[in-house]
Amino acid sequence: MATRWGLCGAGKISHDFSVAMKTLPPGDHQIVAVAARSLERAREFAKKHSIPKAYGSYEELASDPEIDMVYLGVLHTEHWRLGLLVLQAGKNMLCEKPFAMNSREVGDLIAASKKSNVFLMEAIWSRCFPLHREVRRLLAEDAIGDIKLVKASFGSPQLHIPRSVEKELGGGALLDIGVYTLQFVLMVFNGERPESIHATGVLLNSGVDESMVVVMTFPRNRLAFCFFSIAVSLPNDATISGTKGTIRVLGPMHCPTTLEVNGKTTQYPLPEPSLPLNFTNSTGLRYEAEEVRQCLLKGLKESPRMPLSESALLTEVMDECRKQVGVVFNQDSQ
Template sequence: MDIVHVGVIPPYHLNACKLFINAKKNVLCEKSLAMNTKELKEILDSAKKNNVFLMEAVWTRFFQASVEIRNLLAQEYIGEVKMVRADYSLPLLHMSRSDQKDLSEGALLGLGIYCLQFISMVYKGEKPESIQARGVCLETGVDETVAVILKYSKNRMATFTCSAGVELHSEAIIIGTEGKIQVLSPMWCPTSIIVDRKETEYPIPERCLSLNFTYSTGKRYEVEEVRQCLLKGLKESPVTPHAYTLLLAEMGDEVRRQVEVVYSQDCQ
């Protein structure tokens, strides 16, 4: 066995990951890798101690459209980035566990992480100078809708909204001093971007079997990244290194603090 894919719901990621890591198994774990920064550090420390590969499965970063976005940013094609906006909303409240605090990761950890990772990718893992967040929570304490403003150095900004209560256009845009890059819906598994008013499509591989979700074949890009990392003997992916994962967790914790979302894992 080369690697274990942990796909249980996030509240059980800590125990599941440590079970396999302590058995000296490489791990690809679905997002969010942990419920908070404390749990994440425990998992990262365990992976380091056991000298195994560990990666958070934020598949967005491995789509061909995301690769092209990083190339354009590296070339400074749109000049200096001044503003980033991302939105991801999907009605999930009909799901049996969506309003149960002990079983749900809420709008932020379930949907907002895609927005956070996109902003983090654009700003190359830089930590924001300030975070302002507002949100609406269900009676059970689960966050339904969250809106966030992030301020970065050199007067650069980013904003995102995520909601599990409504369905909106889930798109993203990067605005620079010399142009912009627009990521069309679905931004969490991007297949089309607009640059210089020209749309370019990056179709995902065709499916040969019946799948539960429309874009499931896009997982191939993430799997290939893991394969290449293992062949090279790496313990983390250079595309989504542990430092990025830790930054996302830290930003998520601050947003939850301001929105007043507290999980049982925060009290342990």
């Protein structure tokens, strides 16, 4: 039986998610409903993607008994409020990154999922890519020896995009793209808590971070170095340096398709989209959708590829980075 999806949000990422879903077998995945703040917008989206039902409120979507899984694709300032709505309605949920605005909000979402006994996952889609699965396998097999240094960068000129620069919309490099570099480090170190975090950066006039550098130390003399910016392009890659070799993820950082291991390069091509996409390599969203389905079939309440404990730790790290750089959101004082 197909996993029946409901889309909470009818924006650009929901469009790309819908296009990606068309690359999967219809017998496994079906988008059965979409909700937006206006019924007109939801109907327009539903018509474009051949979705049977359109709702003009998120409450209607959350109460639809024919939905197995909700994909939350709204602004991350709304993740906490709408996430609680979905989870408290007893619905499983895949929540776009970042999980929420701070650790308090993330804690509320995790608690709500456990209380309702439903599945919850932060949509760090790169975790589900075949390339990242290969990286995990290589690390588990000690292919490059003891890991000593991890370096990751992500830079994309986005100063012209309101949601990237406005504090009220949860802007800043950290929550939008820096999160991918930090989660990569935590993946390599298997969810270990860093011993120290040192962050420095520069802020826009709006009070959000334009660029940031984060250095983390881990037990056994291991170091991680992340840098990210919404002002300039950066290499958008990652390097794992071990005592016996090197693994390089050649990018893009958030949706990688090229892997280099000790100088040998392997490509992991993605399916072609049936409609134009808003973001790079978005047909790769198919992998997180399939990960969700497999977890549901196994009766799991969270994904081993992105455990809730690791999402919580990732948010704690980002909270500390914001504190050191001086980025404060309204949600921090609530």
